Amino acid sequence: MWWFGIGLFIIEVTPDSLQLTAIYGFSNGGALLLLSTLVGDIIDRTARLKAARIALFLNNFGIALCCVIVIFVFTFRTEIETKLPEQGLLKLCFTLIIILMIFSNVCNLGRTLVMERDWIVEICNRKTDNIATMSATFRFIDLCTNAFAPLLTGQLMTYVSSMYGAVFIGSWNICAFFIEYWLIGMVYGMNPALHSKDSTIYGMNLR
Template identity: 30%
Template sequence: MEESMDHPLLSYSSLSPPLIKRMYMGHFLARWGARMWEFSVGLYMINIWPDSLLFTAVYGVVEAASTALFGPLIGKLVNQLTYIQVLRLWLLTQNLSFLVAGGTVIALLVCDGFRFSAPTVFMLLVAVTNISGAVGVLSTLAGTILIEREWVVVISNGQPLETLTEMNSVIRRIDLICKLCAPVFTGFIISFVSLKASAIFFSLWNIVSVWLEYWLLTSVYNGIPSLSESSQRRITKHVRTRSLESASAIEENESSRLVLETSGWKRRISGRLSKLPCFDAWIVYAKQEIVLPGVALALLFFTVLRSVS
């Protein structure tokens, strides 16, 4: 509160519309590439192994499992790094991962005979496609956290209440437009050109768009001082928290060691798992009051709301 009082709050009119539009445009370019891959990957997998949905199902499992297991790690990583570090890591990892995935898909579509002549190479390319796609999705998650959960909140801080609502609605509208139009655009390429052409266009998109995305979003970061100030405050707070945690770590480890030695095997296993970041995040979520409504919404999304891609 004291830190926010040291800096005079910006008025609503002081927000630079060109910078806000640049943020929207950068977010649009990033989401467009992610939505193209989300729609196309199922078609690629079906074409790679015709008359079977095995590869499509495997990729879905890999992507969902990686998000569930490593999603909490992505959130912690975003909190530990500065905004500009997260931005660079997000754009580099997302576009490079999708570029590798697009390249392996092109190789699989062009060299269709690998399935019979070189099964080892074929399976290796499929594995690289799955891993690269999953890494790209995780990178997209980092970008979503950075823009939607951090930058929008910081930029709207001190503004009228409707500012945050308006910015969130625009961000959401951008994602919905990409989710609607990117598959249509990709479908036109597949229908009127070829599946290979769509994979080539997807790879070229990631090569070209990453530079424009970086320029747009870095100009926003450099043009809005509150972003750099908030980033520095986050890092300072994180350093203080880590110093306090390290000071009490020895006592906690000693006490936990004594508890584990005197407790049963179930408590030992839970104690070991709680030290892992992915399980620790789920334990924190399970203690929240909204855990049951959240699970109910997840089940509804799983059974009803999720459309087949």
């Protein structure tokens, strides 16, 4: 929902220019390229459950905070444009939106590394066939989500408004956080192999 909605939000808050969209795309790609190794190193040095929950928290609440700023811009656009010279406050809001989007994407990368590159391997006891099956299941769920989430969000933004779309996405991320937090703990408790971190995402010994 977020990846679909944020593109529409950016276009709506800057309908006369694609500059903000271009800045976001360039900055996001550069940040993921430069920070991916650092994120992997941090995950390697952090306990599995702690790393997963921190990445989840930062990702979901980063998105929620970004949605709050988007809603603020939608609601008070006229007043924001006149508060500082040369639309300074509006530009500050745009900057915060881009920074929070990039931050959330980096955290999402960390969560993906934790779950799909580390937890799955340990849960499957490093058996290639089991890893392939579980990875395929994850991918199926991911593809279904990518298909249906934009459909739901698009309908809401079309028939209600983009602002309420931002409210929905932000609220969903906050509610989903608590459910995911509990599920992560449950999966961790059910799999003793996750309690010992002898291996990293890349299959190398940490000790």
